[in-house]
Amino acid sequence: MKPSYQLFAFATVVLFCSCTSGSFDIVIKGGQVMDPDSGLDDVRNIGIQGSKIVAVTQDKIIGKRIINADGLVVSPGFIDLHDHGQNEEAFRFKALDGVTSAFELEVGTGDIAKWYTERDESQFIHYGVSIGHIPVRMIVTGDEGYFLPSGPAKTVVASELQIAEMTRRFEEGLNQGAVAVGFGIAYTPAATVEEFEAMLHVASQYNASAHIHVRGGLDGLREAITGAANTGTALHVVHANSSGAEQTAEFLAIIEEARAAGQDVTTEAYPYSASQTYIESALFDDWKTWEPERYQIFQWVNTGERLNRQSFAQYRAMGGIVIVHQRTEAMTRTAIESPLTMIASDGHIENGRGHPRGSGSYARVLGRYVRDEGILDLMDALRRMTIEPARRLEARVPAMQTKGRIYAGADADLTIFDPETVIDRATYTNGAVPSEGFRYVLVNGIPIVDGGRFVEDVRPGRPIRVDEH
Numbered sequence: 332m333k334p335s336y337q338l339f340a341f342a343t344v345v346l347f348c349s350c351t352s353g354s355f356d357i358v359i360k361g362g363q364v365m366d367p368d369s370g371l372d373d374v375r376n377i378g379i380q381g382s383k384i385v386a387v388t389q390d391k392i393i394g395k396r397i398i399n400a401d402g403l404v405v406s407p408g409f410i411d412l413h414d415h416g417q418n419e420e421a422f423r424f425k426a427l428d429g430v431t432s433a434f435e436l437e438v439g440t441g442d443i444a445k446w447y448t449e450r451d452e453s454q455f456i457h458y459g460v461s462i463g464h465i466p467v468r469m470i471v472t473g474d475e476g477y478f479l480p481s482g483p484a485k486t487v488v489a490s491e492l493q494i495a496e497m498t499r500r501f502e503e504g505l506n507q508g509a510v511a512v513g514f515g516i517a518y519t520p521a522a523t524v525e526e527f528e529a530m531l532h533v534a535s536q537y538n539a540s541a542h543i544h545v546r547g548g549l550d551g552l553r554e555a556i557t558g559a560a561n562t563g564t565a566l567h568v569v570h571a572n573s574s575g576a577e578q579t580a581e582f583l584a585i586i587e588e589a590r591a592a593g594q595d596v597t598t599e600a601y602p603y604s605a606s607q608t609y610i611e612s613a614l615f616d617d618w619k620t621w622e623p624e625r626y627q628i629f630q631w632v633n634t635g636e637r638l639n640r641q642s643f644a645q646y647r648a649m650g651g652i653v654i655v656h657q658r659t660e661a662m663t664r665t666a667i668e669s670p671l672t673m674i675a676s677d678g679h680i681e682n683g684r685g686h687p688r689g690s691g692s693y694a695r696v697l698g699r700y701v702r703d704e705g706i707l708d709l710m711d712a713l714r715r716m717t718i719e720p721a722r723r724l725e726a727r728v729p730a731m732q733t734k735g736r737i738y739a740g741a742d743a744d745l746t747i748f749d750p751e752t753v754i755d756r757a758t759y760t761n762g763a764v765p766s767e768g769f770r771y772v773l774v775n776g777i778p779i780v781d782g783g784r785f786v787e788d789v790r791p792g793r794p795i796r797v798d799e800h
């Protein structure tokens with residue numbers, strides 16, 4: 332009897348396999364699936380075929396590869412709307428922090444076609460860029476600064492002709508597929524309200540959200556909200572923690588008020604109390620008038636040293652990246668616990684150096700603020716890392732309508748982590764240290780982090796760009 336039983340069992344398996352096995356390339360088995368869009372928070376099996384999620388089920392399913400997610404959280408891949416490190420080095424740290432799509436939207440670029448061409452159509456994770464007022468103003472005014480203005484783009488009031496040229500370049504960038512428009516009005520103090528609103532007007536015509544580093548103080552925020560209202564532009568205010576600083580609660584209240592009045596205004600924060608920027612930027616143009624203690628809040632990224640008046644002067648003449656230790660932990664918490672803020676890193680790891688936010692922002696929110704301090708719950712944190720940033724862009728960018736969510740038909744961009752161990756490891760003296768606790772990160776159905784290890788030889792990331800019409 333035994334042989335025939337075995338034959339029967341074999342036939343059953345073959346029959347079963349012909350129906351379901353092979354229908355999935357990867358099965359993620361038994362994870363706690365958390366999808367903030369639908370509210371799903373339960374154990375499920377996920378079937379992936381090619382670059383898509385094709386099944387989310389309680390049924391047993393079989394695939395060519397099974398990833399055991401027992402005890403792990405399965406989330407949509409994180410979407411970072413504010414990431415300056417748009418290269419392989421930086422994307423490696425992003426992936427190890429759970430991010431599957433990273434966008435440079437605040438500064439952006441002045442040449443959309445060239446920017447995408449330089450990235451050669453495939454990277455570790457998905458990427459995209461805005462047409463940026465800062466680089467466009469630098470081109471039009473002849474500013475030769477690196478990344479941020481250091482000359483006329485800071486100081487020159489634009490003529491009508493120059494504003495017309497900036498408008499033309501904005502339109503060209505949007506026609507070439509820019510996903511949004513970017514502004515750093517704090518870095519271009521000579522830009523008038525008229526210039527600002529002329530550029531916002533272009534954004535609204537293309538259904539593009541405007542991602543803005545506002546001028547200092549609450550008045551800078553009010554200026555942006557008024558400009559966006561006057562032109563009917565969707566507004567995204569970058570880093571409420573840093574722009575709000577000691578007034579973060581008031582800053583967020585003003586945004587809440589605009590939203591309550593029906594305006595489309597969103598914001599974001601990163602979970603650190605120090606900033607990072609360029610020492611030569613307009614933010615520090617009054618440096619010669621400072622009290623001696625003020626220089627000590629600056630940390631030169633290349634050496635880790637704290638500055639004094641003399642070294643500040645020396646490095647400012649040279650130009651480069653500084654970390655600025657200027658806010659309290661209480662300010663950071665106010666921004667992170669607010670339901671208004673998406674999580675966005677403002678990261679920029681380059682040549683093994685940079686602010687830890689480029690490597691650790693997402694793990695730090697999940698490990699420190701969700702698990703250890705309990706100031707927000709996990710689903711709410713994931714909402715602000717996944718579906719909210721997807722929604723911010725999707726009016727203009729169709730590709731975002733299938734990201735940031737888990738359902739049959741969504742893109743297989745997934746982040747699978749251990750909620751008990753996830754934590755950031757990057758520090759202010761060593762920013763280029765990967766986070767821990769992300770066990771699997773899938774981009775377009777391909778593991779880029781596999782069993783906690785980074786996979787070097789795949790490039791599943793694709794450009795996210797609006798099709799040219």
Ligand SMILES: [Zn+2]
Binds near residue numbers: 413415677
């Ligand atoms: Zn930034």
